[in-house]
Amino acid sequence: MSFDVAPESYQRFMGRFAEPLADRFAPLGDLHRGERALDVGCGPGALSERLVALLGADGVAAIDPSRSLVEAARARLPGVDVRRAAAEDLPFADGAFDAALAQLVVHFMDDPVAGLSEMARVTTPGGRVAACVWDHAGGTGPLSTFWDAVHDVDPDAPDESGLAGSREGDLARLLSRAGLADVETVTLTVRVAFDSFEDWWTPFTLGVGPAGTYVGGLEPDAAATLRERCRALLPEPPFTLGATAWGAYGRV
Numbered sequence: 631m632s633f634d635v636a637p638e639s640y641q642r643f644m645g646r647f648a649e650p651l652a653d654r655f656a657p658l659g660d661l662h663r664g665e666r667a668l669d670v671g672c673g674p675g676a677l678s679e680r681l682v683a684l685l686g687a688d689g690v691a692a693i694d695p696s697r698s699l700v701e702a703a704r705a706r707l708p709g710v711d712v713r714r715a716a717a718e719d720l721p722f723a724d725g726a727f728d729a730a731l732a733q734l735v736v737h738f739m740d741d742p743v744a745g746l747s748e749m750a751r752v753t754t755p756g757g758r759v760a761a762c763v764w765d766h767a768g769g770t771g772p773l774s775t776f777w778d779a780v781h782d783v784d785p786d787a788p789d790e791s792g793l794a795g796s797r798e799g800d801l802a803r804l805l806s807r808a809g810l811a812d813v814e815t816v817t818l819t820v821r822v823a824f825d826s827f828e829d830w831w832t833p834f835t836l837g838v839g840p841a842g843t844y845v846g847g848l849e850p851d852a853a854a855t856l857r858e859r860c861r862a863l864l865p866e867p868p869f870t871l872g873a874t875a876w877g878a879y880g881r882v
């Protein structure tokens with residue numbers, strides 16, 4: 631899935647969930663000052679920013695295949711080594727980092743086991759590899775109301791529940807298949823406030839991710855029907871939504 635989108639669109643759509651999630655996810659790296667960390671699929675840099683606060687800019691490197699998001703991360707995080715690359719082929723030496731982390735990325739990798747194996751390769755023996763993916767399959771992710779509404783109006787529409795890592799136990803199995811030891815699973819929940827229905831809906835029209843791609847492919851009438859179904863399923867504004875991700879980590 632390509633994320634060659636305007637960084638502002640990404641931030642309006644997913645950044646508002648990804649920023650607080652990064653506060654919850656970063657500690658899974660078990661990192662300490664003086665160590666080095668890699669943010670895999672960094673997007674505009676939510677997780678990298680938390681890692682910089684812990685390790686300093688020279689203790690953090692980041693990669694992402696999206697040109698626009700790499701540029702945004704470089705602008706946001708001066709001094710961080712941000713490169714355009716994919717998880718499946720990391721441009722770093724064996725054991726270069728004390729931890730490698732991927733926030734909301736495994737489900738978009740072409741080959742999740744290959745990506746996690748590469749993360750293990752560039753992490754020093756005894757170091758951590760950690761990942762998290764929204765609970766799309768369990769219905770507690772940030773997009774659950776949207777996909778519920780989609781299926782109400784179009785039962786055969788695709789969704790994100792079959793993506794790697796989005797089902798309970800998936801991430802742990804993938805980490806084990808990638809050779810990680812002592813794998814543990816946790817849940818990470820964030821809460822995000824919305825002032826109005828438009829505040830929630832408009833980001834879906836910006837073309838970001840599978841949900842944005844789906845809305846972008848609808849005829850205007852179908853988009854209007856979906857929009858009103860979403861409105862009916864959501865609480866009266868203003869409202870706050872919870873969103874839960876599966877997190878898992880293992881030792882190299």
Ligand SMILES: C[S@@+](CC[C@H](N)C(=O)[O-])C[C@H]1O[C@@H](n2cnc3c(N)ncnc32)[C@H](O)[C@@H]1O
Binds near residue numbers: 631694716
């Ligand atoms: C939902 S965004 C998450 C971005 C960021 N980690 C965050 O939490 O905001 C998914 C990211 O994964 C990146 N991505 C997609 N395929 C990838 C791959 N094979 N390797 C690394 N990153 C990938 C996308 O470019 C995008 O930036």
